[in-house]
Amino acid sequence: MTALEPSTTPGSSAPGGLVKSVVELDRVVIRLAGDSGDGMQLTGNRFTSETASFGNDLSTLPNFPAEIRAPTGTLPGVSSFQLHFADHDIMTPGDAPDVLVAMNPAALKANLADLPGGGLVIVDSDEFTPRNLAKVGYATNPLEDGSLEAWQVVSVGLTSMTLEALKDSGLGKKEAERSKNMFTLGLLSWMYHRPTEGTVRFLERQFRRKPEIAAANIAAFRAGYNYGDTTEAFAVSYEVKPAPMAPGRYRNISGNQALALGLVAAGQRSGLPVFLGAYPITPASDILHELSRHKAFGVRTFQAEDEIAGIGAALGASFGGALGVTTTSGPGVSLKSEALGLAVMTELPLVVVDVQRGGPSTGLPTKTEQSDLLQAMFGRNGEAPLPVIAPRSPGDCFDAALEAARIALKYRTPVMLLSDGYLANGAEPWPVPVADELPDLHVEFATEPNGAAADGTPEFLPYLRDPETLARPWAVPGTSGMQHRIGGLEKADKSGNISYDPANHDLMTRLRQAKVDGIAADIPATDVDDPTGSARVAVIGWGSTYGPIGAACRQIRNSGREVAQIHLRHVNPMPADLGEVLGRYDRVVCPEMNMGQLALLLRAKYLVDVQSHTQVRGLPFRAAELAAVVQDVIDSVDPTTQTPTATTPNSGGTQ
Amino acid sequence: MTTTPHAHDLGMPGTPIDARIQQAIADSVDSQGEKQTALKAKDMKTDQEVRWCPGCGDYVILNAVQSFLPSLGIAREDMVIVSGIGCSSRFPYYMNTYGMHSIHGRAPAIATGLAASRPDLSVWVVTGDGDALSIGGNHLIHALRRNVNMTILLFNNRIYGLTKGQYSPTSEVGKVTKSTPMGSLDHPFNPVSLAIGADATFVGRAMDSDRKGLTEVLRQAAEHQGTALVEIYQNCNIFNDGAFDLLKDPATGTQWTIPLVHGEPLVFGPDGASCVVRGDFGGLRIAETNQVDASEIVVHDATREDPSYAFALSRLSSQDLRYTPMGVFRSVRKPAYDRMMLDQLEEARTQGAGDLDALLAGNDTWTVSA
Numbered sequence A: 001m002t003a004l005e006p007s008t009t010p011g012s013s014a015p016g017g018l019v020k021s022v023v024e025l026d027r028v029v030i031r032l033a034g035d036s037g038d039g040m041q042l043t044g045n046r047f048t049s050e051t052a053s054f055g056n057d058l059s060t061l062p063n064f065p066a067e068i069r070a071p072t073g074t075l076p077g078v079s080s081f082q083l084h085f086a087d088h089d090i091m092t093p094g095d096a097p098d099v100l101v102a103m104n105p106a107a108l109k110a111n112l113a114d115l116p117g118g119g120l121v122i123v124d125s126d127e128f129t130p131r132n133l134a135k136v137g138y139a140t141n142p143l144e145d146g147s148l149e150a151w152q153v154v155s156v157g158l159t160s161m162t163l164e165a166l167k168d169s170g171l172g173k174k175e176a177e178r179s180k181n182m183f184t185l186g187l188l189s190w191m192y193h194r195p196t197e198g199t200v201r202f203l204e205r206q207f208r209r210k211p212e213i214a215a216a217n218i219a220a221f222r223a224g225y226n227y228g229d230t231t232e233a234f235a236v237s238y239e240v241k242p243a244p245m246a247p248g249r250y251r252n253i254s255g256n257q258a259l260a261l262g263l264v265a266a267g268q269r270s271g272l273p274v275f276l277g278a279y280p281i282t283p284a285s286d287i288l289h290e291l292s293r294h295k296a297f298g299v300r301t302f303q304a305e306d307e308i309a310g311i312g313a314a315l316g317a318s319f320g321g322a323l324g325v326t327t328t329s330g331p332g333v334s335l336k337s338e339a340l341g342l343a344v345m346t347e348l349p350l351v352v353v354d355v356q357r358g359g360p361s362t363g364l365p366t367k368t369e370q371s372d373l374l375q376a377m378f379g380r381n382g383e384a385p386l387p388v389i390a391p392r393s394p395g396d397c398f399d400a401a402l403e404a405a406r407i408a409l410k411y412r413t414p415v416m417l418l419s420d421g422y423l424a425n426g427a428e429p430w431p432v433p434v435a436d437e438l439p440d441l442h443v444e445f446a447t448e449p450n451g452a453a454a455d456g457t458p459e460f461l462p463y464l465r466d467p468e469t470l471a472r473p474w475a476v477p478g479t480s481g482m483q484h485r486i487g488g489l490e491k492a493d494k495s496g497n498i499s500y501d502p503a504n505h506d507l508m509t510r511l512r513q514a515k516v517d518g519i520a521a522d523i524p525a526t527d528v529d530d531p532t533g534s535a536r537v538a539v540i541g542w543g544s545t546y547g548p549i550g551a552a553c554r555q556i557r558n559s560g561r562e563v564a565q566i567h568l569r570h571v572n573p574m575p576a577d578l579g580e581v582l583g584r585y586d587r588v589v590c591p592e593m594n595m596g597q598l599a600l601l602l603r604a605k606y607l608v609d610v611q612s613h614t615q616v617r618g619l620p621f622r623a624a625e626l627a628a629v630v631q632d633v634i635d636s637v638d639p640t641t642q643t644p645t646a647t648t649p650n651s652g653g654t655q
Numbered sequence B: 001m002t003t004t005p006h007a008h009d010l011g012m013p014g015t016p017i018d019a020r021i022q023q024a025i026a027d028s029v030d031s032q033g034e035k036q037t038a039l040k041a042k043d044m045k046t047d048q049e050v051r052w053c054p055g056c057g058d059y060v061i062l063n064a065v066q067s068f069l070p071s072l073g074i075a076r077e078d079m080v081i082v083s084g085i086g087c088s089s090r091f092p093y094y095m096n097t098y099g100m101h102s103i104h105g106r107a108p109a110i111a112t113g114l115a116a117s118r119p120d121l122s123v124w125v126v127t128g129d130g131d132a133l134s135i136g137g138n139h140l141i142h143a144l145r146r147n148v149n150m151t152i153l154l155f156n157n158r159i160y161g162l163t164k165g166q167y168s169p170t171s172e173v174g175k176v177t178k179s180t181p182m183g184s185l186d187h188p189f190n191p192v193s194l195a196i197g198a199d200a201t202f203v204g205r206a207m208d209s210d211r212k213g214l215t216e217v218l219r220q221a222a223e224h225q226g227t228a229l230v231e232i233y234q235n236c237n238i239f240n241d242g243a244f245d246l247l248k249d250p251a252t253g254t255q256w257t258i259p260l261v262h263g264e265p266l267v268f269g270p271d272g273a274s275c276v277v278r279g280d281f282g283g284l285r286i287a288e289t290n291q292v293d294a295s296e297i298v299v300h301d302a303t304r305e306d307p308s309y310a311f312a313l314s315r316l317s318s319q320d321l322r323y324t325p326m327g328v329f330r331s332v333r334k335p336a337y338d339r340m341m342l343d344q345l346e347e348a349r350t351q352g353a354g355d356l357d358a359l360l361a362g363n364d365t366w367t368v369s370a
């Protein structure tokens, strides 16, 4: 199932004298697929939690349709969840599954092509009825017609066994059937030696108001586990040892969750109340949901009438001294553009979260893409620069949110935080930070006049800048003697009064730009991973491509070649040394889930002949494909390196 | 009607606010002395040159507001005026309070965020018919239904002034303007009807030139808890001069204006010749006072919970302004959004203030030992 030769050991002896063997693996990619109504996301999340608490490194890729319930049993209704877990550090949810669990014919049909030959397929045979087969255009039953010969197929009556297990539960057939996902989870938990207590606790908590449903789900879960333990259908179970991780306390976290917690933490570390103005939109809504649960931290959440009101209210709250935040996805950013311009002009702190999805227009609401970069950079009228920050992994969404808030508060500017659908819904183990060790985001409000009128009386100049940061003072309503008016019309330097003076507009335009550009001095140097320091080709990326690019680089290095990985967290301004860093390499490759937006910026800014590699399939890059692209570039630079110069044992852990 | 203002109704210091902001306020008082609440109209003025066209109705409204606000006993620094885009939206620059001249139509949304996060402030929105009813229509109705504590002054001049004279959403049908040389086709909004339809808790109407009437409506609006909408008929002497002359002209004004006084019978016109009585289907109609029994005359009640009556009142007037009620149509008590939001925060804190370490750890952690 992996690059490693499995070592088989005789294993537990199940009741009835059945001898089962245990195969040790270094990593597994498993994909659970079913109908939208089958609870595959929940099952996947639970399996992930079990895996996380077992101590494997992991990475997940949920993939679901935009429709809440497409017609049952049809191809558009298929929802899937892919989990990659390993006994070593991994960076992606895996290029292709080793195991596919298909809850119905549609799930099989939609996913089989991704499963390499020899892979394991577990299907719910009860669902392979003539009617269901016909719905997805199977003329004959693939379980019987030999078309699945290339794979190992285990056909199990998941539904009927669930019903059998729950026959005394008092639940009706329809309701009992719903627990088949927990039966499946139980079976998988047995197959992969996952700890089960967490799931039992979870079910008790989740259904605490419906104890009979909790009991049924737990019963189905246990039945699935016991079935695995006793049946002859599964003679082998698999063990993936915990991954060595830095000591500390961990939890499993998704990108949206981490981002929301980062915003709560930003409020706590700045001492400012967080105000979220948001309108529901996929895939960002979970941030609104999460933040609305944290009122005890003084977090105010406002579900606005539209995207514009969401950002407007957040900006109004910022004027009042809050950390204003608005969360959305690409189409929402389009609507917020005008208010973003106002935030640039009024120079108030504001965090704008764009959880990018496939575009343009409504596009692919539930699929990932990185195509809002240029919108974030330039999608406003006039010269309206603002900082852009992108997290690189689900857990990194936490730090990126803190960093966005830090810059917004310190420089009094809207900051665009570019997450994406893959980070938002994907999950990974996350070392739990200690609150007191998080960055201090404290900023001062202005409470005293900073200037004097012609007659000498003290007055407040709202656009008199801090000479170092070029930030303007933040005086909040309620502070005496500091009354001032701001707005979207051009401001006179220092006084902030309306000014149509040509020289002043030129000055203010340059000041706003200089303020954002100056942040480059306040961010870390370029993040370069070039282990030998002698690579001639660099791969540069931003945002969620970090994982696949990193995995591709590992594969290349494992084959004995050299490559550098450059990752940008601060996309605007870019690190001060980036131009110099890029200049060190003969070739720079830039893979993006768009049509080459970062490449365009790099070419424009640094006059570097960046080679853009793009893909917009709504899914993350596959590491192996990226590795092949980069290898071609390495070969083109120096054909002599085509022969590996060093051999590193291939650990298989290259993703 | 009489109302007793409560501290938080006016948006007054004393309402719990976040510690950092409280500290900034305390620091400013330390450096500049106590908050001044004994103010005069001149204290409300700024050094900015007022740039409306000479003779514009906005001037009289500005004067009335500058004279009226000190009577609230609120310090200037505790007042914020937020506006959108249009002639009237220049208003904040001329008021020595905090202010934001924002973007077209969005003032109610921006003010909502401010008022919801700062219940201690007295928040005002200044907007116009184009700003509030066209581009910002959505924000207006949602602000009204939400009942955030703020007062919206809608200057209705029935024209687009700043863009030089196109018809507006309150222009009468057939209005000939630069963009409608053969007359406008769309039916106008009646802002009062729209606000009542959106379940606004306070709706009033006043005339720019009627200092006394305007001040009275403003006073009641300021005392109201929740969102108050005041439509102010404002003359644009450049692009729509005389739009309200029918009501302003002493000869016709009394005939066509229905003054609304809470608790008083709706009798109007020269010598009280006309009155308002109940009509068909729950509506109201105009009658001649000497033709009906005194008991049939409607006694104005702005506090009716059911908006149907206030709505019926608003429908008495026609596009050409005959039978225009002026005063407070509706003033009902409902909890303000910002207050309820604060209550939820306080309720959440009763189970303990947030513990960030506990939040970050969540429910399921595991430990990797060295």
Ligand code: SF4
Binding pocket: B051, B052, B053, B055, B056, B057, B058, B087, B088, B157, B161, B162, B235, B236, B237, B238, B239
């Ligand atoms: S255009 Fe009309 S509304 Fe605007 S300032 Fe001039 S008179 Fe007043």
